[in-house]
Amino acid sequence: MALTFRPATARPGRRRAAFLTQAEIVAAAAVVLERDGYDALNMRAVAAELGVQAAALYRHVESRAELDDRLFDHLMADCAPKLRGEDWREDLKAVAGAWRRRLLERRDVTRIKLGQISIGPNIAPLMDASLEALQRSGLSDADAVEIYQAYLIVVHGFASAEASYRDLASRPDGLRIAPLRPEWAAAYPTLSRLADRISAPADFETRFAFGLEAFIAGIERRLATKEPRRR
Numbered sequence: 001m002a003l004t005f006r007p008a009t010a011r012p013g014r015r016r017a018a019f020l021t022q023a024e025i026v027a028a029a030a031v032v033l034e035r036d037g038y039d040a041l042n043m044r045a046v047a048a049e050l051g052v053q054a055a056a057l058y059r060h061v062e063s064r065a066e067l068d069d070r071l072f073d074h075l076m077a078d079c080a081p082k083l084r085g086e087d088w089r090e091d092l093k094a095v096a097g098a099w100r101r102r103l104l105e106r107r108d109v110t111r112i113k114l115g116q117i118s119i120g121p122n123i124a125p126l127m128d129a130s131l132e133a134l135q136r137s138g139l140s141d142a143d144a145v146e147i148y149q150a151y152l153i154v155v156h157g158f159a160s161a162e163a164s165y166r167d168l169a170s171r172p173d174g175l176r177i178a179p180l181r182p183e184w185a186a187a188y189p190t191l192s193r194l195a196d197r198i199s200a201p202a203d204f205e206t207r208f209a210f211g212l213e214a215f216i217a218g219i220e221r222r223l224a225t226k227e228p229r230r231r
Helices: 022-036 043-050 064-075 088-105 123-136 141-170 189-198 204-224
Strands: none
Touching: 022 043, 022 064, 043 064, 088 123, 088 141, 088 204, 123 141, 141 204
16 A cells, blocks of 8 residues: 655645644544544534634645545654664564554544555654664565555554444444354355354454564565575
């Protein structure tokens, strides 16, 4: 999942409203998201939070997609942990753990589409720390970038699944697990045998740790089949 670099300067030709800033708009969007959830987040709701007309927002934020993009980055502020720099594996786990916790701490942030997120000032430290740890493993630049893209999806995928599970579990009707269809037993014997384990209550801490260990083991296997990186 390639992230694009965000322009550092304001767009030309946009008249700035003296009483409103882009930072205030994004902060108000964060309030709406936390209080009302992603389904209630729109330009009109953010404008109401600020006490202005929705049209005033478009002088600073071009679209709802841009609002989501900047909001996501805003919510990642100060997320990147301080790395020890001794073991690339532990550092990679530290970044992944901090990122996952932040995604779960902020209501509905995992519902912002990963594909529309660009590289902002708060995401950049997370990316840099992850890529630096991967390069310390001995990976080539090309491999580090490709593995980072998969790592990004793993972290966000786990967090998204956990957030959805928590949301369903918090509802009055809770989680309903439908039993496996009897006629599937013969057609899908492995699925049938493991159905109870698959539908058991999720231990996301254990699952995430297991997933990271498997991911790192894959990196180690790739390193074992490659010649040492030339500097």
